[in-house]
Each structure stands twice: as C-alpha cells, then as structure tokens.
Amino acid sequence: xxxxxxxxxxxxxxxxxxxxxxxxxxxxxxxxxxxxxxxxxxxxxxxxxxxxxxxxxxxxxxxxxxxxxxxxxxxxxxxxxxxxxxxxxxxxxxxxxxxxxxxxxxxxxxxxxxxxxxxxxxxxxxxxxxxxxxxxxxxxxxxxxxxxxxxxxxxxxxxxxxxxxxxxxxxxxxxxxxxxxxxxxxxxxxxxxxxxxxxxxxxxxxxxx
Numbered sequence: 001x002x003x004x005x006x007x008x009x010x011x012x013x014x015x016x017x018x019x020x021x022x023x024x025x026x027x028x029x030x031x032x033x034x035x036x037x038x039x040x041x042x043x044x045x046x047x048x049x050x051x052x053x054x055x056x057x058x059x060x061x062x063x064x065x066x067x068x069x070x071x072x073x074x075x076x077x078x079x080x081x082x083x084x085x086x087x088x089x090x091x092x093x094x095x096x097x098x099x100x101x102x103x104x105x106x107x108x109x110x111x112x113x114x115x116x117x118x119x120x121x122x123x124x125x126x127x128x129x130x131x132x133x134x135x136x137x138x139x140x141x142x143x144x145x146x147x148x149x150x151x152x153x154x155x156x157x158x159x160x161x162x163x164x165x166x167x168x169x170x171x172x173x174x175x176x177x178x179x180x181x182x183x184x185x186x187x188x189x190x191x192x193x194x195x196x197x198x199x200x201x202x203x204x205x206x207x208x209x
Contacts, residue, residue: 004193008037018204031075051086092190103131103181112207119159131181141174178203
C-alpha cells in the first residue's frame with residue numbers, strides 16, 4: 001500500500017541545556033509541544049487551523065501563523081504520551097497514544113569548535129539511544145546558524161570547515177551547540193498521514209575558534 005501523504009507534524013521534545021555565563025552554570029530542563037498542519041501540500045509554508053491540539057491534556061497555544069506551541073515543565077512527558085486534535089473540515093479529529101521511548105544523546109559534549117578543523121562527532125549505538133536521526137545545531141550567538149541532520153547510526157560524522165565558515169569566532173561561551181536526536185512514526189487518520197516525533201535535545205554553551 002502507498003504511504004499516506006503527511007498533513008501534519010506533532011513533536012514532543014525534552015530539552016536539557018547547560019548555559020555558562022562567566023563563573024555561573026545554569027542547567028535548564030523543560031518540555032516542548034509543537035505541531036503544525038497543512039491543507040495544501042503544495043504550499044508547505046502555510047499552516048492551517050485544526051481547532052485545538054493537546055499533549056497529555058495540556059493545550060498548545062496557537063499563534064497567528066497557526067503553529068501550535070507550548071513550553072512547560074509539567075507535560076508529564078515520559079514513555080507514554082497522548083496527542084489529541086479536535087480537527088476541522090479539512091483535518092480529522094484524532095487521538096494518538098505514543099509509547100516509544102524518548103531518544104537521547106549519551107556521548108561527550110565538546111566545549112569548543114575549531115572552524116578550520118571542522119566538527120566531528122560519533123553517532124552510533126554507544127552515543128545515541130532510541131533515535132533514527134540526529135540534528136546538529138550550531139549558533140554563534142550573532143544570527144549565524146549551521147545545522148545538518150545525520151542518521152543516528154552514521155558513525156563518525158563531519159561538518160567541514162567550509163560548512164562552518166559562516167560562523168563568527170566566539171571566545172566568551174556565548175555560542176551554542178545542540179545535539180538533537182529524534183525518532184518519528186507516521187500514522188493515518190481518515191486516509192491522511194500525521195508524523196509523530198519524539199526528540200531529546202541536549203545543548204550547551206561553547207566557544208568557536
């Protein structure tokens with residue numbers, strides 16, 4: 001059978017960050033629910049209203065662009081989570097119970113990146129749990145962002161010096177490195193596909209040389 005076309009993406013995210021400012025280290029742990037939906041798959045930048053969206057009975061907040069988002073500490077995100085969408089004429093009503101594990105990155109976190117040497121990281125079963133993909137996100141704190149997605153079992157991955165060349169040099173730990181493993185599954189409701197994503201984000205302050 002053909003895969004159903006994807007009319008929406010629903011992400012449950014556990015976010016762990018270590019932010020360093022001078023001699024202070026701040027550890028932030030929060031949870032994020034995010035969803036967006038389409039009625040016209042040929043216009044993937046225009047999102048549609050689907051009524052209400054809830055994650056474990058917490059309503060997400062719809063913005064002016066019909067993106068549904070909420071950041072909280074009490075979503076009760078564990079290994080069993082429930083999505084509920086009330087639906088509209090174009091998007092069906094559905095409830096989905098997801099029982100996968102949350103992905104996580106267990107490897108070493110580099111404290112700096114050398115632009116000229118490139119950036120490498122080991123992605124395999126010893127460093128990544130429960131994911132099918134890993135997004136690497138580098139922000140120099142000055143509006144320059146480099147991001148790239150790899151398979152969770154890709155082995156030694158590399159971002160080349162040319163890929164990192166847009167980043168500014170940072171020596172006061174105001175740059176940021178995120179390692180975001182995620183996994184997803186496609187489910188159909190009323191013959192329309194919806195992609196349910198779990199993401200376990202790790203991030204921390206870094207320098208860029």
